[in-house]
Every structure is written in C-alpha cells, then in structure tokens.
Amino acid sequence: MRPERDFALVLDECLDALQRGINPETILKQYPDKAERLSPLLKTAASVARTPNPSPPKGTEIASKARLMRVLAEQKADSQRQKKLVMDELGTGFRQKHGKGIVVFICSLALVFILMSSICATAAESLPGSPLYPVKLAMQEFHLMLIFDPEKRHGQQDFFYWVRKQDLLAAVEQGRIPQADAQGTLTAMPTKMNKH
Numbered sequence: 001m002r003p004e005r006d007f008a009l010v011l012d013e014c015l016d017a018l019q020r021g022i023n024p025e026t027i028l029k030q031y032p033d034k035a036e037r038l039s040p041l042l043k044t045a046a047s048v049a050r051t052p053n054p055s056p057p058k059g060t061e062i063a064s065k066a067r068l069m070r071v072l073a074e075q076k077a078d079s080q081r082q083k084k085l086v087m088d089e090l091g092t093g094f095r096q097k098h099g100k101g102i103v104v105f106i107c108s109l110a111l112v113f114i115l116m117s118s119i120c121a122t123a124a125e126s127l128p129g130s131p132l133y134p135v136k137l138a139m140q141e142f143h144l145m146l147i148f149d150p151e152k153r154h155g156q157q158d159f160f161y162w163v164r165k166q167d168l169l170a171a172v173e174q175g176r177i178p179q180a181d182a183q184g185t186l187t188a189m190p191t192k193m194n195k196h
Contacts, residue, residue, distance in 0.1 A: 010034055011041060018045055127167050128185075129176030137164075161189055 010031055017027050024042040028035040123135035140160045147153040168182045 007034060007037065011038065014038055014042055015045055018042060018049070127174070127176055128171040128182070133167075165189065 014027050014031070018024065024039070024046055027042060028038055031038060119132065119135060120139060123132040123139065126132040126136050140163075144153055144157055144160070147156055165186060168177070168185055171177045172179050172182045
C-alpha cells in the first residue's frame with residue numbers, strides 16, 4: 001500500500017474514533033509512528049466538532065417562506081398581466097372593423113381551400129358522365145402546364161390519354177355513357193403524342 005493512501009486510511013479511522021467520543025490523545029497512542037502528522041489534524045477536527053451550530057432566530061424560517069410565497073405570487077400576477085395585455089391587444093384588433101375583415105378573409109380562404117381540396121379529391125376518381133369529370137380533365141391540363149420539360153410533358157400527356165381511355169371504358173361498363181359516344185371519343189384521341 002502506498003504511504004499516502006495508508007495515511008489517509010489511518011486518518012479516516014482516527015476521525016471515526018473522534019466522532020465516537022474518544023479523545024485525541026488516546027487515538028494518537030494507537031498510531032505512534034504517525035502521531036506527529038495526525039496531531040494537528042485531530043485537534044482541528046475536535047475544535048470543529050465543538051464549534052456551535054447556531055440555529056436561525058425564531059420566526060426567520062416562517063418569514064423567509066412568506067417572502068418566497070409573496071415573490072412567487074407577484075411573478076404569477078405579473079405573468080397574468082402580461083398575458084391579459086397581449087390578449088387585449090389581439091382582441092382590440094379583432095373587435096375593430098379591420099380586424100374582423102382579416103378574420104373573415106382568413107376563414108373564407110380556409111373554407112374555399114377545404115372545399116376545393118375535397119372537390120379535387122372526389123373529381124380524381126370521377127368517370128365520364130359525372131358532373132365532376134370536367135374538373136378532373138382541368139386538373140390534368142393544369143398539371144401539364146406545370147411541367148416545363150417538353151419530353152416529360154409529352155410523357156405525362158400520353159399517360160393522361162391512357163387514363164382517359166380507361167375512364168371511358170369503365171364508364172361504358174357501368175352504363176354511364178353509350179358505347180357509341182365512347183367509341184367516337186376514343187377514335188378522336190391520338191394514339192400517341194407526336195414528339196416535337
């Protein structure tokens with residue numbers, strides 16, 4: 001065992017003995033070879049143990065707790081005042097004619113968006129003969145307008161023609177349109193787009 005580690009263990013044992021009430025002289029007699037180093041440390045530890053531990057004056061703890069609760073209550077009240085101030089500012093804007101107009105505009109826009117989304121979703125599944133089929137065709141045309149690469153646009157257009165042919169065949173199967181009308185439309189549709 002290293003000497004310093006050995007000394008630390010001995011010091012630990014001495015401090016335990018001191019806490020049990022054994023006086024420093026008795027403890028030092030057990031370690032005569034280390035007594036010179038241990039003596040000042042044990043005297044210091046003994047004097048620290050004898051140092052009085054003053055307790056706070058009566059009522060200090062209660063006053064401190066009351067002060068803490070008062071500060072917390074003030075912070076909560078301040079936070080609520082700030083929240084009310086913000087809400088009042090927002091509310092004033094909404095109560096004014098300008099604020100009401102903004103709210104109505106935003107709600108109208110949201111409603112239009114929801115309606116258009118549901119119409120487009122329903123139209124995507126529609127077939128010829130349905131009142132929403134022109135919406136489906138318009139969506140396809142709009143999609144084509146957003147493709148700027150001519151090759152990709154022609155490929156997508158060919159795909160849309162194929163989808164329209166499938167729609168016509170399904171509509172005839174379901175009896176939505178007469179077979180003669182479907183045949184006329186199919187004949188008029190190009191078999192493949194000419195590449196430019």
